Amino acid sequence: MTEVFILDATALISGLDPNIIDRTLWTVAEVIDEIKDPRNKLRIEMAIESKTIKIGRPSATAIEKIKKTAEKSGDIVVLSETDIKILSLALDQKEAGHKVVILTDDYSVQNVASRLRIESKAYTTAGIRYEIKWELYCPSCFHSIEMRNIKRKEIFCEICGTKMKRRPYDKQKI
Numbered sequence: 763m764t765e766v767f768i769l770d771a772t773a774l775i776s777g778l779d780p781n782i783i784d785r786t787l788w789t790v791a792e793v794i795d796e797i798k799d800p801r802n803k804l805r806i807e808m809a810i811e812s813k814t815i816k817i818g819r820p821s822a823t824a825i826e827k828i829k830k831t832a833e834k835s836g837d838i839v840v841l842s843e844t845d846i847k848i849l850s851l852a853l854d855q856k857e858a859g860h861k862v863v864i865l866t867d868d869y870s871v872q873n874v875a876s877r878l879r880i881e882s883k884a885y886t887t888a889g890i891r892y893e894i895k896w897e898l899y900c901p902s903c904f905h906s907i908e909m910r911n912i913k914r915k916e917i918f919c920e921i922c923g924t925k926m927k928r929r930p931y932d933k934q935k936i
Contacts, residue, residue, distance in 0.1 A: 763861050768852045769815065770866035771796040771844070773885040778865070780809040786860075787815045790851055792844040820850030827853060831877050836896025836909030836928065837870040845871050852880050892933040898926040906931075 769778070769789040774797055780787050787809075794810070794817070797803045809815040828849045832838040841849075848864065849871060855862045856878075864875050864882040872882040876893050899906040900919035907917075909928070917926045 763859060766855045766860045766862050768848055768855065768862060768864045769793065770848050770864065770868060770871065772867040773865040774806055775799070775802060776885055777802070778885065780806070780814045785863075788818045788851060788855065789815060790820070790844065790847040791817050792847060796844065818851045818854070820847050821854050824850035824853040824857075827878075828874065832870075832874050833909075835873055835877060835894070837874050839909065839928065840870045841874070849874055849878075849880075853878060856880055892935055894930045895932040896928050897931040899929055900924050900926050 765785050767783065767785045767787050769780075769787055771793045774789070774793065794803075794806060797806055806815065810817060825846060828846050829838060832841055832846070832849075845868060848866070852862045852864050852875065862880050864871065864880060865885050866872060866882055867884050872884070873894055875882040896909045897906050898909055898917055900922060902924040903919060903922045905919055905921045907926075908931075918924065919926055
């Protein structure tokens with residue numbers, strides 16, 4: 763069983779040297795687009811040319827599964843399309859029989875990965891210790907709703923019209 767590292771932008775922006783990691787490294791094209799520093803960009807492009815980092819395209823099936831999992835946990839409203847593709851690529855690799863580790867500091871990516879039993883490691887932070895389910899609440903009237911199937915970034919309270927905020931309502935130690 764091959765161990766595969768899936769790279770989020772955080773690891774690459776923070777200076778991870780792909781040449782010293784003895785694992786198969788994968789990412790998605792959108793992650794490369796997020797790298798703005800010319801030195802980092804050059805280092806990453808050279809790693810891609812030498813096939814040290816492989817660029818993957820996740821399957822539509824994996825993308826749908828990630829979206830459904832993120833809707834259940836309430837993370838869908840904060841995950842970017844790039845985050846969804848990173849998670850989907852990891853899921854494809856896992857289903858292909860590889861041991862997968864996502865290198866990311868994004869707590870929502872880690873939360874969704876944990877629900878799918880995909881390992882994640884933070885690169886510059888402590889990482890998550892709990893799987894969290896989120897709810898939306900109104901800071902004015904305190905009305906709350908479960909975040910299932912909510913895909914919009916902004917939701918307004920049906921009672922008073924105030925913009926709702928996200929908070930955890932259930933957590934389990936990992």
